[in-house]
Amino acid sequence: MIRILSVTSECAPLVKTGGLADVAGALPTALAPLGCEMRTVLPGYRAVMDQIGKGKVIAKIDDLFGGPARILAAQVAGLDLLVVDAPHLYDRTGGIYLDAEGHDWPDNAERFAALSYAAAYLAQHGAGAWQADLVHGHDWQAGLVPEYLSALGCQTPFVFTIHNIAFHGNVDAARLSALRLDPWRFTPDHFEFWGQISALKAGLMGADKITTVSQTYAEELLTPAFGMGMEGVLRHRKADLTGIVNGIDTAIWNPATDAAIKPFSTPKGKAANKKALRAEFGLPAADGPLCVLISRLTDQKGIDLLLQALPALLDRGGQLALLGSGDPALEVALLQRAATDDNIAVRIGYDEALSHRMIAGGDAILVPSRFEPCGLTQLYGLRYGTVPLVSLTGGLADTVINASPAARAVGVATGGQFYPVASDALSAALGRLCDLYARPKDWARLQRNAMQQPVGWDASAQDYHALYASLLNGAVR
Ligand code: ADP
Numbered sequence: 042m043i044r045i046l047s048v049t050s051e052c053a054p055l056v057k058t059g060g061l062a063d064v065a066g067a068l069p070t071a072l073a074p075l076g077c078e079m080r081t082v083l084p085g086y087r088a089v090m091d092q093i094g095k096g097k098v099i100a101k102i103d104d105l106f107g108g109p110a111r112i113l114a115a116q117v118a119g120l121d122l123l124v125v126d127a128p129h130l131y132d133r134t135g136g137i138y139l140d141a142e143g144h145d146w147p148d149n150a151e152r153f154a155a156l157s158y159a160a161a162y163l164a165q166h167g168a169g170a171w172q173a174d175l176v177h178g179h180d181w182q183a184g185l186v187p188e189y190l191s192a193l194g195c196q197t198p199f200v201f202t203i204h205n206i207a208f209h210g211n212v213d214a215a216r217l218s219a220l221r222l223d224p225w226r227f228t229p230d231h232f233e234f235w236g237q238i239s240a241l242k243a244g245l246m247g248a249d250k251i252t253t254v255s256q257t258y259a260e261e262l263l264t265p266a267f268g269m270g271m272e273g274v275l276r277h278r279k280a281d282l283t284g285i286v287n288g289i290d291t292a293i294w295n296p297a298t299d300a301a302i303k304p305f306s307t308p309k310g311k312a313a314n315k316k317a318l319r320a321e322f323g324l325p326a327a328d329g330p331l332c333v334l335i336s337r338l339t340d341q342k343g344i345d346l347l348l349q350a351l352p353a354l355l356d357r358g359g360q361l362a363l364l365g366s367g368d369p370a371l372e373v374a375l376l377q378r379a380a381t382d383d384n385i386a387v388r389i390g391y392d393e394a395l396s397h398r399m400i401a402g403g404d405a406i407l408v409p410s411r412f413e414p415c416g417l418t419q420l421y422g423l424r425y426g427t428v429p430l431v432s433l434t435g436g437l438a439d440t441v442i443n444a445s446p447a448a449r450a451v452g453v454a455t456g457g458q459f460y461p462v463a464s465d466a467l468s469a470a471l472g473r474l475c476d477l478y479a480r481p482k483d484w485a486r487l488q489r490n491a492m493q494q495p496v497g498w499d500a501s502a503q504d505y506h507a508l509y510a511s512l513l514n515g516a517v518r
Contacts, residue, residue, distance in 0.1 A: 044077075045509065050138075063289070071497075071498035082159060090131075107130070150238075174198075175198045178244060181208050187199050187243060187244065187247025201250075208241070209270075245278055252282070256283075283508070285501050286501055296425045318399060324383070334406065335418050355384055357475035360384040361407075365388075404478060405430055410462075432458065442494075
């Protein structure tokens with residue numbers, strides 16, 4: 042049995058802004074059959090406190106970065122949670138990272154230092170009778186764990202997973218004492234990064250092993266184009282860096298049993314969902330493929346490239362249904378574009394059930410990201426026979442088999458890829474997609490291949506298990 046303390050700032054189904062939540066929520070279940078017992082340390086945001094009921098107090102910390110805190114054990118949706126109930130840090134109206142105006146909370150450094158400190162405290166003192174064999178932290182919000190483990194004199198190994206290197210959690214050096222960090226460790230060997238305190242760097246330097254969510258992203262991270270300034274640190278830690286691709290929850294994303302859609306188990310069954318989706322989005326009948334896109338709207342996601350490339354789809358009778366929220370300028374640009382063309386429909390917002398209906402009803406799913414550590418929506422697309430068209434980067438490169446002549450000749454293609462990540466290449470790829478769609482036999486083959494591709498957690502759970510076991514080196518109780 043391996044006991045793992047997972048440390049995360051979001052966890053589905055309780056609280057989610059992106060793929061990190063899905064992964065943190067799925068790992069405990071995926072790892073359980075392999076003999077791993079994972080408990081998840083999560084901030085007690087208001088939404089989380091509302092969902093856990095009373096919980097059981099297993100620890101009290103008198104002063105957790107400015108106020109008292111309790112650690113509550115609770116079970117929700119099959120997850121064993123250790124919730125950090127610290128109202129001065131987490132009980133507020135607004136988002137988990139951003140206030141109501143969309144700005145970072147000014148005390149985010151303390152809020153997630155507190156999460157990391159609580160995790161280190163639990164690793165050192167145990168959660169009741171339960172003692173972790175290792176700590177697994179996710180992204181910069183858990184980056185300071187090794188600093189606090191060291192401060193507490195705790196030897197428990199630490200695995201650090203990068204879900205997105207774009208976020209560093211850097212703050213001014215003047216916060217050293219507020220964050221209760223050891224000033225002697227404010228050096229490039231630990232958490233000093235160009236004169237600032239960097240929680241991400243602390244995690245990268247202090248981890249026994251580093252993983253990221255695809256092999257291609259693990260390689261990309263070593264380059265200036267993708268490392269976002271951390272490429273030097275990552276090159277330094279290269280020997281301990283591996284890529285383990287994300288899976289999806291194949292029970293939630295199961296076209297045969299999905300309660301949000303008209304269930305189906307062959308591509309033919311998508312027709313009724315497509316009809317319903319067109320009706321829901323007010324799209325007319327058309328000859329070309331109905332493409333869907335579900336995403337945070339940020340520069341990363343290449344939405345601007347798609348706006349430029351759209352004529353290549355529309356000229357061939359194709360359509361776009363898009364669901365997303367984020368950057369206000371992108372939201373406006375999309376709504377304006379939709380207002381000028383009947384074959385484009387845009388919903389601004391966050392809607393899980395609608396995302397299921399879109400994946401079920403779409404012919405193709407677009408993921409034109411500039412960088413994409415793993416990406417999940419292309420995996421949903423594969424599972425639902427919704428052909429992914431993706432940029433050739435990160436996890437998108439690792440999970441989709443491009444319909445190249447070679448791949449089609451041996452019948453293994455599952456989607457389309459484009460490179461370089463630019464609007465011209467995307468236009469050309471949309472043209473190729475329309476060509477394939479116009480050949481029903483070829484298209485049906487793509488869909489069948491897509492639906493057969495394994496996208497669950499089985500293989501990746503084994504990789505995590507092997508990584509944990511390698512660190513414990515026979516020391517598992
Ligand atoms: P990222 O973590 O960068 O946002 P991923 O593709 O890894 O990208 O994960 C995004 C997750 O959030 C997916 O589960 C996706 O379906 C979901 N998602 C993103 N935007 C929306 C939205 N507007 N409505 C519903 N689900 C969304």
